[in-house]
Amino acid sequence: MTDTLILTQRWGTKDSHTLASYRAAGGYAALEKALALAPASIVEEVKVSNLRGRGGAGFATGLKWSFLPKDVRPRYLTVNADESEPGTFKDRYILEYEPHMLIEGIALTCYANDIHAAYIYIRGEFAKQTRVLESALEEAYRGGILGKRLLGKADFALDVFVHRGAGAYICGEESALLESLEGKKGYPRLKPPFPAVIGLYGRPTIINNVETLANIPWIVLNGGKAFAALGAGKSGGTRLFCVSGHVNRPGVYEKPVHYNLKKLIMEDCGGIPGGRAVKAVIPGGSSSPVLSAAEIDVSMEFDALKAAGTMAGSGGIIVMDDSACLVRVLGRIAKFYAEESCGQCTPCREGAPWMEGVLERIEHGEGREGDIDKLVQMANNIGGQTICPLGDAAAMPVQSFVKKFRAEFERHVAERRCPFGAGAWGKAQQTRQAFIGPAPS
């Protein structure tokens, strides 16, 4: 079954963001159904579904919920809507087109886990999405779905608040997000203790990504088994794959979680403009190790991509054709991590800008003998040496780009120039319209 659409069915249809439209399409039926069930059975259903976190780490959602200590109250739910991993642009469309699907997922998660307050941490740059979400929440309160009595029936109070960020990639890291929500700068916390035990305000806290939660209503309605059957191995369901870069039809594609990467690029996205060849593909956001063209005939399921030496991450796929200079691309990625390092750990704070600087000089024909090895050495000294995964995220692209495309780096140093010249970013594609609707049949 490749055509089940859980999340994108109504994207782009008129007024899909309104309560009336969501209700008319059967919305909040899952919540209705759930209120007649024992909360623990919902947690069980989510475990059976093999739903894994869509934010980047791919952790089993039901298992995460079960880490909450039994007797400690209050507990909190924090929704991670801080989508900012380069190459990722899916949660914003859920917020724009299906805010009530997210709200229903939040309500179900809170009911299942005896949580009475949820915070949606939305990135500051999502002004429009914040407006849509806030108006959907207002509708949900007015419609008696949220507030003192869940769905106007249950003896269960639930408040959902929006907390808007102010521009910091690090706040997508769950413990930095909690710090930011507590009104501080986004410095990640040491783990353990994990947020499930000591989270927001020191209380047990679940943190789930927007897409993860938007799947919960479907799971409650159709059963965990049905969701698991859509996927493969230990990963259930469909997934939103975001494709950008050198493809004919960039956009968000909902596909089974184990869909083939090459098929997605060459068939669904219509291949590469001008019939050029794929050179490299970043499969799961800019933090994930790059794949060469020979490696893209692979399932995108979490464990399959792990076995391929990379990660499914946030589902952000960036395609580069043979006109792109990978030294320049990697230099830009390094700059990103240098900019976004919070500054708490020395290896990341100091190392990321160093890598950026060395890549810059290689790109500009000033690379020195030994620079390439130095780069890898720097990356090796950052990865695994920091409080949060941003250090690893800065190191992995450097390690993988150099390993897989070393000749291109060496050529820059040997020729003392960028062999790709002015067109180093490849051929600009400036008039494309992203594909955001349901998959064409």
Next chain:
Amino acid sequence: MPNPDPSAAGSWPDLPAEGVRRFDLELAPILKHYPEDRRASAMLPALRLGQEIFSHLSPSVMALAADRLGVSPARAEEVATFYVMFHTRPVGRHLVEVCTNVSCCLAGADHIFKDLKEKLGVENGGTSADGRVTLREVECLGSCGTAPAMLVDEEMEEGLTPDKVERIVGALK
């Protein structure tokens, strides 16, 4: 410690009283989102509100926000300087922020940013001589499928072409 008399000039004598009143009025409902003993949680929304009312986060605005949230001004300042959407110095009448991350550059964002710098006569982070536009490059905006993208006064503009950029930026007063 909270200022004993919020209507007094306090340590923000340069802020117009009307603005301070508006700040307090609009902050009140936001504070209800957080537990009573956790009002400092409202730091981000309080600073956003302060920036909206007083145009940028001067030491006085940070002191006002800190006072209302019961924390030290240093705490407000460390937050204000950590997040890129907060401005501790004045910016132009309009803020244009161009994403130059990978997906946007693969779609031509570097040309768009370069053209804008030349047209406005500024470097990254600079403000045009007439005070009209502050231009800067920013990180991924989550518009990779509709790249290149930029924010104009915090609103997203996507699928940019040189013509479209010229039209949008040219229309800013």
